[in-house]
Amino acid sequence: MTQALALSPEGQLKLVIFDCDGVLVDSEQTCCRISAEEARAVGLNIPAENAVDEFSGMALPEIQKDIEKKTGKSLGPDWANRVQKRFVEAMKNGVEPIDGVHAMLDGVKKLGVPVRVGSNSSIEEMDAKFIATDMTHYFTNRVHSARDMGVPKPRPDVYLHAAEQEGVSPANCVVLEDSNTGARAAVDAGMMCVLLRPGTEPVPDWPNLVRIRHLSEFVPLLQKALQSQG
Template identity: 65%
Template sequence: MAGPRPDNAAAHPPRLVIFDCDGVLVDSDEPCCLICAQEARKAGMDVPDDQAVQTFSGMALPLIQDLIERRTGRSLGPDWAHTMQARFVAAMREGVEPVPGVHAMIEAVKKLGLPMRVASNSSMEEMTVKFAATDLAPHFVGRTHSARDLGVPKPRPDIYLQAARDEGVAPRDCIVLEDSDPGARAAVDAGMTCVVLRAADQPLPDWPGLIRIEKLSDFPKILQTRLNA
């Protein structure tokens, strides 16, 4: 775990919890990355299925399109991202699961009295389908933010800053739960504490203030420690 900066949000008790969606609340990251890998191979980019998550996790569709086009020298066309979004929504309607332990984790956060928001690179349409399928929708009515709809995807911090503004909370008083490097970069650049859900054998970037957890049940413990401090 990297040491926090002196001005980092870690010095402040949290007043708002902001969740990423895919890979944190909903187990949709791998299916979407596999769809992207299939499309990348069609364009001539060699991305085996077992490298799909590593290659595309946390990336917004316009950035994925740019990556594929740069690697292949081929244009995917102006409608590619829109078509892919429709494919994601269709895949989610066929079935998606919550990340293990997510409902218990959310209930624990609610008991601490902390407000919660979601800030994701996914579109609002995608998140609506995902949350309905996983029974998460009641927790985030009117509290969901889409970087795709905003037009400024992570790793830019804009979507996290918008969530903080809408809550009326300073960025330093926010704590973010992420799983991807682009998302973590966005949270760090927003001046927020970032907790990363990631297995012990997977490296974390060497950025200030990152905190690793390996299971969701550890997240409320971190919040409780911060509140007590």
């Protein structure tokens, strides 16, 4: 028998797992811009304005494979680590929180639901982002990196690992994502996925996927589920 998912009246909401980039921190444009610069350096014409469309949600090893496939050139074994250092430095020099994120995190805390982070970013990069945006205190010892694990999204491993560390079933988890790559990981992990996406942009026709258009919609969604679950 399939276990009811965390937002249904028959389910149990026990853990919220956040993606980082595009959900908590507005760093995706910066990271995608740097990736596009690296691509142009080896002859792949990706204008800065197309960078997010090209690289959104992708981990650096996947970006490397994509660039190498399209150019026929090897970027070398140290490319991902070198670009990762560029990301970290860029985060230290300034990154913005997603609109409404602190109020949302405070609201989830008031509901009493534990939180964790599962991201394709490295722990080092997320540390820099959370320091820059005053979010470190929300996630002490509760941050998990698919990059550091070596199994980036769309593989579900980082979300399954977060649930395991919390000691809960995947069905008891809600994931907040913004990319199709991350949403695929959450759905494949057997979790309910809430996708933060403007109303003008399409949403995949996948099961267990709910769209919100602004972070202010997230806490009421959780609150309604908790109330229905008694």
